[in-house]
Amino acid sequence: MRATVLHSPGDIRLDTLPDPDLEADTDAIVRVVAACVCGSDLWPYRGLNKPQTEPHQIGHEHVGVVERVGSDVSALSVGDFVIAPFMYSDNTCVHCRNGVQTSCVNGGGYTGCQAELVRVPQADGTLVTVPGEVGDDLLPHVLALTDVFPTGHHAAVSAGVTAGSTVVVVGDGAVGLSAVLAAKRLGASTVVAMSRHADRQALATEFGADHIVEKRDKEGAAEVREILDGIGADAVLECVGTKESMKQAFLSLRPGGTVGYVGVPHGVELNVPAMFGRNQGLAGGVAPVRAYLDELLPEVLSGDLRPGAVFDHTFALDEVADAYTAMDERTAIKALLRP
Amino acid sequence: MRATVLHSPGDIRLDTLPDPDLEADTDAIVRVVAACVCGSDLWPYRGLNKPQTEPHQIGHEHVGVVERVGSDVSALSVGDFVIAPFMYSDNTCVHCRNGVQTSCVNGGGYTGCQAELVRVPQADGTLVTVPGEVGDDLLPHVLALTDVFPTGHHAAVSAGVTAGSTVVVVGDGAVGLSAVLAAKRLGASTVVAMSRHADRQALATEFGADHIVEKRDKEGAAEVREILDGIGADAVLECVGTKESMKQAFLSLRPGGTVGYVGVPHGVELNVPAMFGRNQGLAGGVAPVRAYLDELLPEVLSGDLRPGAVFDHTFALDEVADAYTAMDERTAIKALLRP
Numbered sequence: 001m002r003a004t005v006l007h008s009p010g011d012i013r014l015d016t017l018p019d020p021d022l023e024a025d026t027d028a029i030v031r032v033v034a035a036c037v038c039g040s041d042l043w044p045y046r047g048l049n050k051p052q053t054e055p056h057q058i059g060h061e062h063v064g065v066v067e068r069v070g071s072d073v074s075a076l077s078v079g080d081f082v083i084a085p086f087m088y089s090d091n092t093c094v095h096c097r098n099g100v101q102t103s104c105v106n107g108g109g110y111t112g113c114q115a116e117l118v119r120v121p122q123a124d125g126t127l128v129t130v131p132g133e134v135g136d137d138l139l140p141h142v143l144a145l146t147d148v149f150p151t152g153h154h155a156a157v158s159a160g161v162t163a164g165s166t167v168v169v170v171g172d173g174a175v176g177l178s179a180v181l182a183a184k185r186l187g188a189s190t191v192v193a194m195s196r197h198a199d200r201q202a203l204a205t206e207f208g209a210d211h212i213v214e215k216r217d218k219e220g221a222a223e224v225r226e227i228l229d230g231i232g233a234d235a236v237l238e239c240v241g242t243k244e245s246m247k248q249a250f251l252s253l254r255p256g257g258t259v260g261y262v263g264v265p266h267g268v269e270l271n272v273p274a275m276f277g278r279n280q281g282l283a284g285g286v287a288p289v290r291a292y293l294d295e296l297l298p299e300v301l302s303g304d305l306r307p308g309a310v311f312d313h314t315f316a317l318d319e320v321a322d323a324y325t326a327m328d329e330r331t332a333i334k335a336l337l338r339p
Numbered sequence: 340m341r342a343t344v345l346h347s348p349g350d351i352r353l354d355t356l357p358d359p360d361l362e363a364d365t366d367a368i369v370r371v372v373a374a375c376v377c378g379s380d381l382w383p384y385r386g387l388n389k390p391q392t393e394p395h396q397i398g399h400e401h402v403g404v405v406e407r408v409g410s411d412v413s414a415l416s417v418g419d420f421v422i423a424p425f426m427y428s429d430n431t432c433v434h435c436r437n438g439v440q441t442s443c444v445n446g447g448g449y450t451g452c453q454a455e456l457v458r459v460p461q462a463d464g465t466l467v468t469v470p471g472e473v474g475d476d477l478l479p480h481v482l483a484l485t486d487v488f489p490t491g492h493h494a495a496v497s498a499g500v501t502a503g504s505t506v507v508v509v510g511d512g513a514v515g516l517s518a519v520l521a522a523k524r525l526g527a528s529t530v531v532a533m534s535r536h537a538d539r540q541a542l543a544t545e546f547g548a549d550h551i552v553e554k555r556d557k558e559g560a561a562e563v564r565e566i567l568d569g570i571g572a573d574a575v576l577e578c579v580g581t582k583e584s585m586k587q588a589f590l591s592l593r594p595g596g597t598v599g600y601v602g603v604p605h606g607v608e609l610n611v612p613a614m615f616g617r618n619q620g621l622a623g624g625v626a627p628v629r630a631y632l633d634e635l636l637p638e639v640l641s642g643d644l645r646p647g648a649v650f651d652h653t654f655a656l657d658e659v660a661d662a663y664t665a666m667d668e669r670t671a672i673k674a675l676l677r678p
Contacts, residue, residue, distance in 0.1 A: 094570055095594050100618050103594035158620070231433055255434050255442035258622065265611045272604045279439050281497070281622030283597065285615040 002339070003115030004320045007055040009047030012321045017057075020111070020119035025072035026090075028123035030064040030082060033134070034143045035114045035337045036311065037320075037327045038086075039173045040264050045324055048266065057112025059337075060086040061146040063139070066127070067117070075124045081134045082127040083297070084113070084120055085289035086147040091125030101125075101290040114320055116339045128293045130301070140308025140336060141300045144178070145293060148334065149307035151262045152178030152239065153296070154287035156186055159235035159260025163187030166228045168252045169209075171239030172200040174310040174334035175262060177207055179237040181307060184208035192224055192233070194248070200333060203309060221251035233257060238284075243267045253280050260284045311336040341678070342454030343659045346394040348386030351660045356396075359450070359458035364411035365429075367462030369403040369421060372473070373482045374453045374676045375650065376659075376666050377425075378512045379603050384663055387605065396451025398676075399425040400485040402478070405466070406456070414463045420473045421466040422636070423452070423459055424628035425486040430464030440464075440629040453659055455678045467632045469640070479647025479675060480639045483517070484632060487673065488646035490601045491517030491578065492635070493626035495525055498574035498599025502526030505567045507591040508548075510578030511539040513649040513673035514601060516546055518576040520646060523547030531563055531572070533587070539672060542648060560590035572596060577623075582606045592619050599623045650675040 005015045020029055041058055043049050066080045076082065089096050089104035096104050106122055120126055130142055152175050161167055167183040169176050172195035183191050184207065192211045193204035201212045213223045225232050232254035238246055241263025249259045250271070258281040270282065299305035313332040315323040317339040326332035344354045359368060380397055382388050405419045415421065428435050428443035435443050445461055459465055469481055491514050500506055506522040508515050511534035522530050523546065531550045532543035540551045552562045564571050571593035577585055580602025588598045589610070597620040609621065638644035652671040654662040656678040665671035 094568060098593070098595050100595035103617060158618075229433060254437070256437050256439035256627075261615070265615050268611045270609055270611065272607045272609065275621075276600070276604050276624040278442060279497075279624035279627070281620060282614075283620030283622070285618035288595075288618070 001116040002317060003112055004058055005055050006044060006052070006058045008052055009045060012045065012324045014318050014320050020117050022068060022070045023119065024121060025070040026122050026124065027070045028066055028073055028076060028120045028127065029068040030062065030084065030118045030120055030127070031067045032062045032064040032113065032116055032118060032339050033081070034139055035059055035062040036143060037114070037323050037335045037337070038147060039175060039327070042328055043264065043266065045328065057115065059112050059114030060110050061143065062113035062118055063143050063146060064118070069123060073123045076127055076129065081130045083130060083142055083145050083293065084118070084127055085293065087289070088120060088122045088126040089290055090122045091290060096125070099288060099291040101288040102286045114317070114337055116317070126290065128297065130297070140311045141306055143336065144307035144310060145289070145296055145300060147287070147289060148174045148310055149178045149182065150289040150292045150296065151175050151287040152237070153182040153292055155179045155237035155239060155260040155262040155284055156182040156235070157260070158284035159237055159258045161186045161188055161235045164189045165234045166190045168192045168194065168224055168233040168236045169239060170194050170236060170245050170249045170252070171263060172197060172204065173239065176237070176239035177203050177310055177333065178307055179239050180204050180209045181207035183237065185305065190228065192227055194220060197330065199312070203333065206309065216248060218251065220248065224252045228254070231255070235260060239263050241265050241268065243269055246270070250275070250280060255279055258283055262287055310334045314338060340455040341656060342451055343397055344394050345383055345391070345397045347391060348384060351384065351663045353657050353659050359456050361407060361409045362458065363460060364409040365461050365463065366409045367405055367412055367415055367459045367466065368407040369401065369423065369457045369459055369466070370406045371401045371403040371452065371455055371457060371678050372420070373478055374398055374401040375482060376453070376662050376674045376676070377486060378514060378666070381667055382603065382605065384667065396454065398451050398453030399449050400482065401452035401457055402482050402485060403457070408462060412462045415466055415468065420469045422469060422481055422484050422632065423457070423466055424632065426625070426628070427459060427461045427465040428629055429461045430629060435464070438627055438630040440627040441625045453656070453676055455656070465629065467636065469636070479650045480645055482675065483646035483649060484628070484635055484639060486626070486628060487513045487649055488517045488521065489628040489631045489635065490514050490626040491576070492521040492631055494518045494576035494578060494599040494601040494623055495521040495574070496599070497623035498576055498597045500525045500527055500574045503528045504573045505529045507531045507533065507563055507572040507575045508578060509533050509575060509584050509588045509591070510602060511536060511543065512578060515576070515578035516542050516649055516672065517646055518578050519543050519548045520546035522576065524644065529567065531566055533559060536669070538651070542672065545648065555587060557590065559587065563591045567593070570594070574599060578602050580604050580607065582608055585609070589614070589619060594618055597622055601626055649673045653677060
């Protein structure tokens, strides 16, 4: 099969690799219909994670059609169109029952999904079948359910967003924009998106943002406070993961509020005494996508929820290097890949 | 009046100072009926806060009788028996309306309450009148509402303790023991108290703790997991404020759980990437006591809630130095002072 391999930072190639095989009776093999590039893929692409020692496959978001199933797989049939949350889980262990499928005792991450075929462990617990035909119109929206939208949703849920909440979103990547949509869906009365890019501002507004703030640091926080009763937001959704973005989040939060964070933390530092004095909480983490699909998929199928608008560029799989360049240079909000 | 003054670390004296006077029309002067020593008073007593430059009054918990009121005080009358939350607040500003009275725009801390008289700013917003007679039997329980019990309660509320929660309490001081009582009151199914002292273990059990764990560090966390389904607690209440106690709290918490912290942080460090990967949150801070009194006082008056059991030693005000010694050496769980 053809599969995307990161050979070293900046060196993305579509290589030919052996097809994946069933390794456990609970595995399935999925033929990828669509995959995409995540902001978190850019960390190793940019060489900002721990030093890379050897080439490895990359990508963790895909939807596709079940091609083979192991002998213990009972909930899926060959030919099913499935959504694959970006981590696999048995969906039965105590952590899964607690809604933290990302901590599943039999869970983990994929070898790589920007490929033609993916081996999905714990297939019964992981894959969610989409009933009926999935045409090109529906495709981006179900693909968005593998990671980006549930991750924005997780930020909002973790921060306690509910009817009437005031919300600030830090980060105008695809996750941040999804967080805007998620916050409005949960009933937020006011959502402020912090963004400096016209294309992202436009999508934030389409997703329901009531205000756009371009300033940053203390100036940005001052503008946020001006919008929000002089005190800051009930909930801030931190969708970047840097020291600066987390600082921005707490600067924009009112006393007693919560930062919901989903940006993979890189060098984040917290001022605990300040948080303590202002009763500001921190919640969130790696999004347990599987926990949210039963709630979100019906709304996508009915057309009420259209999170796939974050995909503004589509590339063929053999253009994957261009997709990474577009994401890296921020000319794409989020790149969809078609094998 | 006689008032407790910290002259330098370890040097506590009962000095004679001028009586406090009304300074604003919203002030009241309260004649103290009972005060007490807080674990947080021990930080400056032990010289563990920033260097002390000059002697200052100390103490922030008191109940008493209103002696004088300013011309703008309308909700209180001379002779009222009142509970004074350990920070004052107008109880009308936006932060107070959000239930974060500790961030009141007109709020702050007292000059010192281990004294015969206290000037209470924002008296209408701060002081809560206790109807009827307050005899010696009721006294410790209403005194416990000024700080120690609502602080334990705040840890439990912040950590999301609700019916059926599994809870670990880190810290067996008066706040930790109050947190045990608060967690059971909120319906926790299992409460594990971490304690090595027989007297504190006994009170934890009296307050409803289902298990006592004496071990610490990874061994203590392993015992906690053994008790709690192998995974740790839904909620951990951190009632100390040190680096070690916070580490113990996260070691004892299940993925997806929340640490509710009320121990004033001194050198606390957080492992943010680990919290992120396990979806573990942190919430809490300085307890907004005033926010909880309307709910808690009726239960104290009815006798259903008896948080004053934390006071195991009573001292006359002129024995205040002995009270500090007893708290410092942990021979007292919490010392009550009678002027």
